[in-house]
Ligand SMILES: [Zn+2]
């Protein structure tokens with residue numbers, strides 16, 4: 001095939017699931033295009049992605065703070081009450097000498113999720129005010145490296161698994177942070193896993209082009 | 215005007231942009247990442263990570279992952295022992311979740327990565343190249359879920375530490391976490407572009 005220059009390649013998209021090459025076609029606002037090979041989502045078109053992204057990443061941050069500040073669960077075992085928070089989960093690993101697991105857990109369930117939402121907040125703010133194109137590029141690259149290592153969703157499922165293990169041994173009460181974590185995970189699934197990074201790249205390109213025309 | 219063969223187009227693993235494969239060293243035109251460093255190095259790094267992961271998986275299964283101290287008596291349980299115990303107690307769903315997360319997923323991931331790494335060097339199953347990309351995608355999606363058991367141990371250890379009953383993590387937790395970490399590294403180090411290489 002013949003191309004005018006390399007920039008024309010932006011009109012093409014390769015499916016991230018099955019590697020089939022597609023040519024992009026304009027689609028309706030709010031809809032998405034699917035892969036003919038595997039049915040996976042190729043790209044979406046959302047004119048209000050900046051506002052949605054900014055609102056979601058800021059809400060996510062609030063819920064992340066709530067999820068860390070309050071107890072996830074409270075149990076009563078042999079008449080003694082115990083509670084668990086996310087920081088406590090990590091610190092108790094350190095306290096019992098499990099430094100490697102402690103560090104891995106700290107990154108997977110605390111540092112990376114927090115970083116992702118901080119980066120997203122900054123990124124969408126930059127895009128909204130159409131500034132810092134160089135920084136937004138670096139943030140997007142950084143996001144791509146961190147995203148696979150954020151495991152809040154898996155941690156949430158792990159809480160449920162541990163609680164089922166405790167049924168019959170202890171009385172269990174869900175804490176405020178559990179529900180906050182659940183909301184956080186839902187936002188995380190939408191913002192980080194559902195919206196592809198390439199959509200934000202395309203958005204960035206549109207914004208740069210618009211600025212250039214001005 | 216540039217003349218390009220469709221087979222020379224590749225996807226940047228970092229930003230998803232379509233790029234033209236120009237040989238040994240490619241730099242993504244959109245995000246500036248290195249896409250494909252060197253023909254020989256890409257698999258070697260992946261192999262090293264994968265072998266480390268498999269080696270760490272052995273102590274992860276031999277040593278206890280969870281130690282329960284009950285009224286002065288310490289009792290350790292291995293991953294498989296824990297699954298069997300849960301099954302005997304009738305907690306079938308949880309036994310299955312742990313079995314899938316800690317045994318099925320890691321072993322499947324080892325096998326898939328093994329197969330993919332071998333198939334890069336030797337013509338193996340090249341007629342079904344699409345399924346290879348799907349296999350790779352699958353390992354990326356299901357891989358992290360093997361951390362469930364480590365998280366469960368961390369949660370139980372953080373929650374239960376009375377003077378009479380306490381739960382602490384066992385050696386296997388460290389080995390298992392390292393194993394998962396290296397499997398994920400192996401998968402990320404594996405250049406998706408290599409699947410197409412031998413066509
Ligand atoms: Zn596809």
Ligand SMILES: [Zn+2]
Pocket residue numbers: 226227228229230231242243244245246247
């Ligand atoms: Zn790129």
